[in-house]
Amino acid sequence: MMNKPWATLRGFFREVDWRLVFLLGPRYRFTPEQWRRLDTLPGISPTIKVAAVVNVLALAVVAALELPWPIARLVFCGTLLLGLVTLWVSADLWRRPTQKRLHRAYGFSAVPLGAVFGFMMASQPQRWLKEPWHHELLIRGCAIGFVYTMAIWAVAMWRNEFMADWLHDEALREQKLELAQRLSSAQIQPHFLFNSLASLQHWVAVKDDRAAPLLQSLTSYLRATLPLFDRPLLSVGEEAEAVRRYLEVMQARLGGRLRFVLDIAPDAATAQLPPGVLLTLVENAVEHGVQPQLSGGELQLRAYLPAEGGLCVEVLDDGPGPSDALLQLPPLDPAAMLRDAQASLGLQNSRLRLWQAFGDQAELSLSHRNEGGCRAQVWVRTSPPEAQSRT
Amino acid sequence: MNIAKSAITALIADDEEGPREQLRAALQRLWPELQIVAASEHGVDAWDDFLAHEPQVCFLDIRMPGLNGIEVARRMAATASPPQVVFVTAFGDHALSAFDAGAVDYVMKPVDDARLGQAIERLKARLQKDGGSGPDLNALLKQLLPAVAAPKPKPIQASLGREIKLIAPEDVIFFESDNRYTRVVFDGGDALIRTPLKELLTTLDTELFWQVHRSVLVNSRHIASAVRVDENSMHITLKGREEKLPVSRQFQGLFKGQ
Numbered sequence: 001m002m003n004k005p006w007a008t009l010r011g012f013f014r015e016v017d018w019r020l021v022f023l024l025g026p027r028y029r030f031t032p033e034q035w036r037r038l039d040t041l042p043g044i045s046p047t048i049k050v051a052a053v054v055n056v057l058a059l060a061v062v063a064a065l066e067l068p069w070p071i072a073r074l075v076f077c078g079t080l081l082l083g084l085v086t087l088w089v090s091a092d093l094w095r096r097p098t099q100k101r102l103h104r105a106y107g108f109s110a111v112p113l114g115a116v117f118g119f120m121m122a123s124q125p126q127r128w129l130k131e132p133w134h135h136e137l138l139i140r141g142c143a144i145g146f147v148y149t150m151a152i153w154a155v156a157m158w159r160n161e162f163m164a165d166w167l168h169d170e171a172l173r174e175q176k177l178e179l180a181q182r183l184s185s186a187q188i189q190p191h192f193l194f195n196s197l198a199s200l201q202h203w204v205a206v207k208d209d210r211a212a213p214l215l216q217s218l219t220s221y222l223r224a225t226l227p228l229f230d231r232p233l234l235s236v237g238e239e240a241e242a243v244r245r246y247l248e249v250m251q252a253r254l255g256g257r258l259r260f261v262l263d264i265a266p267d268a269a270t271a272q273l274p275p276g277v278l279l280t281l282v283e284n285a286v287e288h289g290v291q292p293q294l295s296g297g298e299l300q301l302r303a304y305l306p307a308e309g310g311l312c313v314e315v316l317d318d319g320p321g322p323s324d325a326l327l328q329l330p331p332l333d334p335a336a337m338l339r340d341a342q343a344s345l346g347l348q349n350s351r352l353r354l355w356q357a358f359g360d361q362a363e364l365s366l367s368h369r370n371e372g373g374c375r376a377q378v379w380v381r382t383s384p385p386e387a388q389s390r391t
Numbered sequence: 392m393n394i395a396k397s398a399i400t401a402l403i404a405d406d407e408e409g410p411r412e413q414l415r416a417a418l419q420r421l422w423p424e425l426q427i428v429a430a431s432e433h434g435v436d437a438w439d440d441f442l443a444h445e446p447q448v449c450f451l452d453i454r455m456p457g458l459n460g461i462e463v464a465r466r467m468a469a470t471a472s473p474p475q476v477v478f479v480t481a482f483g484d485h486a487l488s489a490f491d492a493g494a495v496d497y498v499m500k501p502v503d504d505a506r507l508g509q510a511i512e513r514l515k516a517r518l519q520k521d522g523g524s525g526p527d528l529n530a531l532l533k534q535l536l537p538a539v540a541a542p543k544p545k546p547i548q549a550s551l552g553r554e555i556k557l558i559a560p561e562d563v564i565f566f567e568s569d570n571r572y573t574r575v576v577f578d579g580g581d582a583l584i585r586t587p588l589k590e591l592l593t594t595l596d597t598e599l600f601w602q603v604h605r606s607v608l609v610n611s612r613h614i615a616s617a618v619r620v621d622e623n624s625m626h627i628t629l630k631g632r633e634e635k636l637p638v639s640r641q642f643q644g645l646f647k648g649q
Contacts, residue, residue: 294435
């Protein structure tokens with residue numbers, strides 16, 4: 001049986017990408033979404049642009065060297081012009097290193113060869129080998145055509161590989177960042193925990209009756225919070241339970257300075273949100289709205305289904321109100337947020353997770369309340385696809 | 392309160408009762424001679440209590456309403472008798488890493504006896520060495536305190552009979568506490584408002600309004616001169632006005648002369 005060597009050979013050739021062998025084109029194709037992300041890469045630096053033009057000038061001088069005068073001028077100008085066109089084509093390939101564009105670019109680089117041959121044929125063909133510079137011209141034309149073709153090919157191939165690598169690295173980084181985000185959001189604020197323990201320790205030591213309920217609330221809070229982040233989405237009702245425990249702990253610590261109302265409509269309680277969003281907004285309201293007030297303040301959490309559909313959650317406080325910077329949150333740019341360290345900010349983090357779950361159907365905004373204080377609002381226009389989980 | 396001259400006095404400040412009382416109990420246990428002259432419930436009180444009692448040692452929580460611990464410490468450091476400051480903070484505070492450099496002492500909540508004991512030993516050593524005057528912490532504290540945008544000054548609402556007058560803060564010449572009220576003196580007269588002076592402090596521009604006394608806040612543009620009466624007392628005169636306002640010893644450093 002001849003099957004075995006045949007199979008080996010077939011295996012070998014199966015690994016060959018014939019498209020690349022014959023078309024001399026770049027390997028990777030990108031989706032429109034990937035192109036959108038690749039567009040955020042920095043452009044070509046001015047230094048490289050100037051260096052490229054200097055090189056083209058030098059090449060044009062070399063190409064025209066020691067040719068008779070009128071021909072030399074013609075060759076210089078022709079080479080220079082072609083060089084600049086090649087640069088323009090290369091810059092285009094730098095931005096979009098695709099098979100199609102590379103092939104179009106090959107067309108340009110064939111021009112010098114065609115030009116030389118055309119020139120030869122137009123002048124007396126019987127003379128062109130007798131004049132030594134005609135021969136020279138042919139060789140130079142071929143060489144320049146080759147150099148330009150190689151340059152274009154190298155730019156396209158390298159850039160294509162680079163872009164694929166970059167996308168791969170970005171994906172890895174995003175994964176890591178998401179993991180870190182998950183961990184950091186799942187983590188109980190150490191500040192909160194240790195301050196609570198400080199109160200607890202004292203009340204236990206002096207046998208104050210407040211110790212037992214505080215310990216109870218703290219335990220319930222931890223129990224409600226720790227598994228919170230295992231799921232991509234959580235019902236408003238479940239998270240409101242964690243919020244209630246958190247507020248109970250804070251109320252035990254702050255005494256009369258914290259007053260709160262939770263108002264969750266029964267039909268809104270089953271709606272889903274990314275875990276931790278409500279808790280983040282409530283923690284912010286306590287920290288920036290209630291605690292800075294000398295006489296304390298009141299916090300309200302409301303969740304309801306508005307008549308026009310979707311889900312609306314509001315966290316209201318009667319504190320000093322949001323700062324100007326928070327009123328004008330920058331437009332949500334997930335790519336930039338993943339890049340910047342600022343993404344770890346609780347509020348931005350919540351926006352990112354809402355975006356990941358609902359795209360542009362969800363909105364998180366802060367505003368001043370007419371009666372003073374801050375209103376944090378999450379508005380989801382559609383109900384989330386139940387089973388959709390992000391990976 | 393009657394305090395023996397030799398006793399070392401202290402202030403503790405925390406906006407939560409539990410940690411505040413825990414610290415008080417721990418201090419009483421570990422340093423029985425220490426006289427705790429004030430336990431303040433927020434930064435504004437801490438500053439006011441400091442001016443009232445001039446304690447040599449202050450234990451300050453960092454996150455407090457009104458003024459945070461670092462702001463209070465900065466104000467204290469600028470007075471004539473800056474105290475020794477120990478910050479009391481919870482794990483996870485952003486300032487913690489800066490404290491680790493060692494220039495400012497700190498203890499973490501919940502306070503444990505061993506760590507507090509160390510801080511007490513250091514305090515005793517420093518109090519003995521330089522008789523109570525604290526190191527110049529201003530630069531470090533400035534570093535610790537992230538630049539806070541000054542709050543927008545709101546007009547002061549004062550009722551004059553049936554009329555409620557809105558006074559722009561920059562038009563005020565001085566504020567003076569008067570029992571439970573604060574007297575506001577402005578170009579067109581004067582009025583009483585309910586906001587205590589110590590709370591006004593946190594909302595006004597400190598560049599413009601100088602605190603010259605525990606109960607006096609004066610618009611620096613209206614100060615004509617500072618007059619030294621004797622070793623300990625000083626007063627300021629105002630442009631085009633008769634009043635003389637006292638400058639307490641703590642704030643006489645504001646007027647150094649060149």
